[in-house]
Amino acid sequence: MKVSVIGATGYAGAELLRLLHNHPEAEVMYMTSESHTGQPISAIYPHLRGIYDQKLISMKEMDKIAGASDVVFIGLPHGHAMAVGKVLEGKSVKIIDLGADYRFTDTKTYEEWYKVEHTHKDAKRVYGLAELYRKDIKTASIVGNAGCYTTASILALAPLVKYNLIYIDTIVIDAKSGVSGAGRSANLSNHFPEMYDNFKAYNVGGHRHTPEIEQTLSELAGEKIVLSFTPHLVPMSRGILSSCYAKLKPDVTAEQVDAAYEEMYQNEFFIRLLGRGGYPATKEVRGSNFCDIGWHIDARVGRVIALSAIDNLVKGAAGQAVQNFNIICGFDEKMGLLNVPVYP
Numbered sequence: 106m107k108v109s110v111i112g113a114t115g116y117a118g119a120e121l122l123r124l125l126h127n128h129p130e131a132e133v134m135y136m137t138s139e140s141h142t143g144q145p146i147s148a149i150y151p152h153l154r155g156i157y158d159q160k161l162i163s164m165k166e167m168d169k170i171a172g173a174s175d176v177v178f179i180g181l182p183h184g185h186a187m188a189v190g191k192v193l194e195g196k197s198v199k200i201i202d203l204g205a206d207y208r209f210t211d212t213k214t215y216e217e218w219y220k221v222e223h224t225h226k227d228a229k230r231v232y233g234l235a236e237l238y239r240k241d242i243k244t245a246s247i248v249g250n251a252g253c254y255t256t257a258s259i260l261a262l263a264p265l266v267k268y269n270l271i272y273i274d275t276i277v278i279d280a281k282s283g284v285s286g287a288g289r290s291a292n293l294s295n296h297f298p299e300m301y302d303n304f305k306a307y308n309v310g311g312h313r314h315t316p317e318i319e320q321t322l323s324e325l326a327g328e329k330i331v332l333s334f335t336p337h338l339v340p341m342s343r344g345i346l347s348s349c350y351a352k353l354k355p356d357v358t359a360e361q362v363d364a365a366y367e368e369m370y371q372n373e374f375f376i377r378l379l380g381r382g383g384y385p386a387t388k389e390v391r392g393s394n395f396c397d398i399g400w401h402i403d404a405r406v407g408r409v410i411a412l413s414a415i416d417n418l419v420k421g422a423a424g425q426a427v428q429n430f431n432i433i434c435g436f437d438e439k440m441g442l443l444n445v446p447v448y449p
């Protein structure tokens with residue numbers, strides 16, 4: 106399959122190139138950048154030297170890109186993928202957007218949280234969280250790859266919601282991310298002295314991943330879920346650890362909770378269940394497409410605490426995009442994604 110990467114100079118785009126290099130069925134045709142057009146990608150990312158030395162082109166050359174590609178991956182900041190989607194409309198090219206433009210079934214919610222007008226409202230899109238929407242992704246033309254915090258949090262909570270084990274109005278998510286989650290463009294919070302040896306929450310009560318998590322969990326529950334989500338910035342490069350709390354319904358046993366996780370994920374290669382009492386760690390998934398999940402019952406207060414760890418750039422972005430690519434192309438879902446986590 107011929108693929109191109111729009112926004113190849115971002116952390117997500119570069120990670121995608123790393124994974125595509127190991128994909129036996131993917132051939133990278135074009136990669137784009139607006140600020141480094143004409144330069145080889147390896148001049149921006151020296152770790153790609155000798156692997157990808159082709160020159161970056163502008164996404165203004167979209168006709169050329171579309172003509173040469175079966176699938177276009179988009180790694181642009183939110184608000185920018187819609188324009189690409191519109192240009193590619195009607196062409197026989199599938200889109201996998203790593204940003205948020207195509208993640209919402211209700212574009213009003215997108216506009217409300219992202220403060221951007223949605224200019225491609227009628228696009229038929231599928232939410233790109235493979236473990237839950239695999240069947241729809243198979244035939245999709247536009248996949249809105251799930252977000253990073255959302256992937257970790259939804260996967261940790263889904264069995265509890267699906268099997269009706271918790272009070273859905275008691276969900277609290279406390280998530281922590283490495284700094285690469287904020288992208289490569291520097292802002293003050295990513296500046297080394299601000300971030301290093303520091304640990305802080307941000308966007309409390311208003312992070313834009315809140316409605317994305319609510320959208321999927323509500324679909325699973327069959328009723329509207331609202332929840333609290335608090336993200337934190339941790340001084341590490343990669344990784345997300347999500348700690349999710351909820352009140353268990355009366356008489357729900359620990360064994361029922363165990364059975365829910367096992368039943369829901371028994372055939373999911375990328376979900377590694379650490380079981381009741383398990384402690385996932387970001388380093389144990391680093392560089393891989395795995396999502397590790399453990400859960401605990403705090404019987405004293407009647408709560409379940411589900412913990413999940415992912416690499417934000419892999420299962421939270423580029424790896425998930427490749428998983429979705431495999432699904433829409435009819436390949437084995439694991440193709441190009443069998444790399445072992447990098448440890449220590």
Ligand SMILES: NC(=O)C1=CN([C@@H]2O[C@H](COP(=O)(O)OP(=O)(O)OC[C@H]3O[C@@H](n4cnc5c(N)ncnc54)[C@H](OP(=O)(O)O)[C@@H]3O)[C@@H](O)[C@H]2O)C=CC1
Pocket residue numbers: 111112113114115116117118137138139140141179180181182183185203204205251252253285286287288289290417418421422
């Ligand atoms: N980082 C992560 O962990 C995750 C990121 N994502 C999503 O992936 C997308 C890319 O994120 P990430 O790689 O981290 O971001 P970066 O800031 O690292 O990269 C952004 C990319 O977009 C391009 N770009 C920036 N502004 C514009 C613009 N105005 N017009 C056209 N191109 C532009 C840049 O190219 P140029 O060379 O031209 O400057 C660069 O290639 C975002 O939507 C993000 O939300 C999703 C999940 C996780």
Ligand SMILES: CC(=O)N[C@@H](CCC(=O)OP(=O)(O)O)C(=O)O
Pocket residue numbers: 203204205251252253254282283284285286287288314336338
């Ligand atoms: C640490 C950090 O800053 N993370 C980003 C979220 C990651 C991201 O890129 O958002 P999407 O998954 O929606 O694409 C943030 O909180 O804005």
